[in-house]
Every structure is written in C-alpha cells, then in structure tokens.
Amino acid sequence: MSDAINSKILVPGPNRLETLKNNLIPKKVEVFVWRARKKRLAILTELDKRGVDLHSIRCPICDDDVETVDHTLLFCKQAFDIWSKVFEWWGLNVSSNLSVSELFGKDSSITMSESGAKIWQAVKWVCGYLIWRNRNQKVFKNKCWNIPVALNEIQVTSYDWIAKRFKAKTLDWHRWLHSPQEFVNV
Numbered sequence: 001m002s003d004a005i006n007s008k009i010l011v012p013g014p015n016r017l018e019t020l021k022n023n024l025i026p027k028k029v030e031v032f033v034w035r036a037r038k039k040r041l042a043i044l045t046e047l048d049k050r051g052v053d054l055h056s057i058r059c060p061i062c063d064d065d066v067e068t069v070d071h072t073l074l075f076c077k078q079a080f081d082i083w084s085k086v087f088e089w090w091g092l093n094v095s096s097n098l099s100v101s102e103l104f105g106k107d108s109s110i111t112m113s114e115s116g117a118k119i120w121q122a123v124k125w126v127c128g129y130l131i132w133r134n135r136n137q138k139v140f141k142n143k144c145w146n147i148p149v150a151l152n153e154i155q156v157t158s159y160d161w162i163a164k165r166f167k168a169k170t171l172d173w174h175r176w177l178h179s180p181q182e183f184v185n186v
C-alpha cells in the first residue's frame, strides 16, 4: 500500500473512532488494526453491503456463520482457539464478550506498566494480523493453518517485530516464549 493511501485512510472518520498507535510493530499492522476497527476489511458481509455480487457470504474458514469482522478475527472457531492459546501463553484468559475493537484497544482488565500494556497490545495486533493473513491465504491459495503452527508463528513474528523496536530493555527470546508475563511490568 502506498504512503499516500496510508495517510488517507489513517485520517479519523466521521464516527470519531480514535486512531490507535503502537510503534512496536510495523505500520502495515497499525493500518490493518485501523481498518478492522472501522470494518473496512474486504470481508464478505462488508463487500455485500457495498453492492458486490457474491456467491455466498458465509465464513470461508468454518462455513458455520456469515463472515463479519468480529467472526473472522475473533469468533470463528479456529481464530478463537488461537486467541485462547495466545492469552494462555501470557497467563491470561480470553473473554468471549469482547469485540475486535475492544480486543485491539488497551486492556484495562489487567494491571500492567505502560510499556507492558504496549507490548501486550502489540502481541494482540500481530495475532489479529496473522489471523487475517491466514484467512486470505485460505481464500486465495487454499492454504490451511493449524493451531500449533499459528501459535509458533505469532510468537516468532511478535518477538521479531517487538524486540527490534523496544528500546527500554533487551527482550530475551527464551523468556518471551516461556514467561512473557515478566514483560507486563517492564
């Protein structure tokens, strides 16, 4: 995506949903989060609302429900299992009352330092981004993901991106993998 488009779509829209920033991950993930919260992803129900003629608007992953942003990124069975694993990795429980917008915002249910909250938020954004990328790989390339591979990919990618950008402290890979709770109060 060009910078011109990036800057255009990052301007807050009429409903004043504030733009979330997190400089621990690449800009493309920040843009994805903005689009997801605005429901501006090329998801079947959103395309349908905009008059695109579609054969079906059912979820291409599970076929159990219509495809919405919240369904695909959060409630689709595979996505929810992945979120559960990611929360478990951080010693937390995922709530089924969340929306994507809340999930990507600051988590006020747990006490964290400012840096810790930013790291945890960045991890959640990486998770959502990779779930969306996987959805597209399934739709366009018929490639499937499974939970262990997904979790590993989220752990590796989030570490690669965050450790490089987090200046306050060196993030140790072994701790990242086995006791990330240590980072909530860095």
Ligand SMILES: [Zn+2]
Pocket: 059, 060, 061, 062, 063, 064, 065, 071, 072, 075, 076, 077
């Ligand atoms: Zn589904």
